[in-house]
Structures are given as structure tokens and as C-alpha cells.
Amino acid sequence: MQISMEKRKFKExxxxxxxxxxxxxSNPHRLEIIDLLAQGEKTVEVIAEEIGQSVANASQHLQVLKQARLVSTRRQGHYIFYNLANPDVFSAWQSLRSLSIRQIPDVKQVLNDFRHERNSLEAISIDELTEKLASDDLILVDVRPAEEYRMGHIPQAISVPVDQWDVQLDTLPLHKEVIAYCRGPFCVFADEAVARLRGKGYRAIRLEEGFPDWKGRGLPIAC
Structure with a gap:
């Protein structure tokens, strides 16, 4: 009986x-924070703006994640930077993200509807991109914010953040294929960039995954 009790206590x-x-x-804002921090470290002010929350609310969510040892911090002067605690956190999020798309019809439907509206249902995988990178007939564009690009990006990619689209997207060579990537499957930047490019006659397609997925595969990155 004592052994059984010890086993039950162990399992509990x-x-x-x-x-x-x-x-x-178990909170959508905290999941979004993890997806965001997979790009690199950020302050609570930046996180709050990205997830559409007040600084106070974002800070509370970060404290919950920190207590669960999912995020870590470092201080630089008056600023505290948040980051994922280790690569396993992104791996867990990556698995949860994939499982949700496969198992929850509403998630898959919303994703497909969004991409259908932007004519961006077609995508290529990381494996397909690695084969294409050797081609001179390709332009790879990173449409994440410039700061995230500076922290790390796929080799050969050029930075074309949203606030530079009017200047840079329309000046890309029309005869080359354009592949756009951003933060991951739930990031809207790549879909919107592809829709805009196709509307102007470009051969454009998005990468199904994002930069953290590329990095998680152990593939080369540039800074």
C-alpha cells in the first residue's frame, strides 16, 4: 500500500x-508572445504594441511565461529584454501550431480563408527553398521588421519591411521569381506581400514556414 501511495504521489x-x-x-496573447519572441529578444513595450495590449497587460503575460520558465530576461541599462528560455520552447510551440492546423477545423479554415482572399494559398517548403536558392532567377525577400532582419535572416534574403513596400517592392526585377517569408505560418506580412506583387504581374510565392523554422532546422543564417 505504501509503495502504491508513493507511485500515485509521484505521478500527481x-x-x-x-x-x-x-x-x-492557455492564453492567446501568451501564445502570440512566444511566436513573436521566436524572432529574437524584445522589450515589453515592443511586445505590447505587437500584440495590441497595454504595457501593463503585456507585462503580466510575460511574468506568467517567466514563472513557467518559458521566457528569460536580460537587463541593458533601463530596459529589460525578453527572449525564449531555450530552443525547446520554440519546438513545443511549433508542434502545437502544427497540431492545431491539423486537428482544429476552425484554425485551418480561418487560415485558408485569409490566404484565399489574398490569392496566397500556394506556398513552398523550406526544403524546396533550399533547392531554389542556387538559382539566379530568384529574389528572396524578408518582410519582417528591419530589426528582426538584423538579428538574423536567411542567407541571400533582402530586407523589405512593410514600411518600405512602396519604395522597394515595386522596383524588384519583374522577370525574376519572388519568394517572400516572414515570422511563420500565422504571420500575415508574406501573404500580403505576395498578393501585392501578383497584382503587379510578378511571379510571387510565400514560404510556408518562417525564419524561426529555418533556424530551428540548423540551416545557415546571416546577420
Missing amino acids: SVYSGISQLTKAL
Whole structure:
């Protein structure tokens, strides 16, 4: 009986610990923060603006993630920068993201509807991109914010952030294929860039995954 009790206590302790982690993930804003921090470290002010929350609310979400040891911090002067605690956090998010697309019809439907409206249902995988990178008939554009591009990007990619689209997108060589990528499958920048380019006669397509997925595969990155 004592051995059985010890086994039950062991299991309850283990699953209780895991449940604390899943509780930290059970909020859409905190999931978005993890997706955002996969691009690189950011301050609470930047995070708040990106997720459409007040600084106070963003800070509360970050504290929950920090208590669950999903994010870490570093201080530089008066600023605190948040980052994912380790690569396993992104791997967990990546698996959860893929599972949601496969298993939750509403998620897949919303994603498909959004891309259908922008004529960006077609995409290529990372494996297909690695084969295409050797071609001179290709332009790879990183449409994330410039700061994220500077922290790391796919080799050969040029930075074309949203606020530069009017200047840069329309001046790309029309005879070359354009592949746009951003933060990941739930990032809208690449879809919107592809829609804009196709509307102007470009052969444009988006990368299905984002830069963190490329980096997570251990492929070369540029800074």
C-alpha cells in the first residue's frame, strides 16, 4: 500500500508540474508572445504594441511565461529584454501550431480563408527553398521588421519591411521569381506581400514556414 501511495504521489507531482506549463500557454496573447519572441529578444513595450495590449497587460503575460520558465530576461541599462528560455520552447510551440492546423477545423479554415482572399494559398517548403536558392532567377525577400532582419535572416534574403513596400517592392526585377517569408505560418506580412506583387504581374510565392523554422532546422543564417 505504501509503495502504491508513493507511485500515485509521484505521478500527481509530475503531471501537476506539466499542467503548470500548459496553464501558462492557455492564453492567446501568451501564445502570440512566444511566436513573436521566436524572432529574437524584445522589450515589453515592443511586445505590447505587437500584440495590441497595454504595457501593463503585456507585462503580466510575460511574468506568467517567466514563472513557467518559458521566457528569460536580460537587463541593458533601463530596459529589460525578453527572449525564449531555450530552443525547446520554440519546438513545443511549433508542434502545437502544427497540431492545431491539423486537428482544429476552425484554425485551418480561418487560415485558408485569409490566404484565399489574398490569392496566397500556394506556398513552398523550406526544403524546396533550399533547392531554389542556387538559382539566379530568384529574389528572396524578408518582410519582417528591419530589426528582426538584423538579428538574423536567411542567407541571400533582402530586407523589405512593410514600411518600405512602396519604395522597394515595386522596383524588384519583374522577370525574376519572388519568394517572400516572414515570422511563420500565422504571420500575415508574406501573404500580403505576395498578393501585392501578383497584382503587379510578378511571379510571387510565400514560404510556408518562417525564419524561426529555418533556424530551428540548423540551416545557415546571416546577420
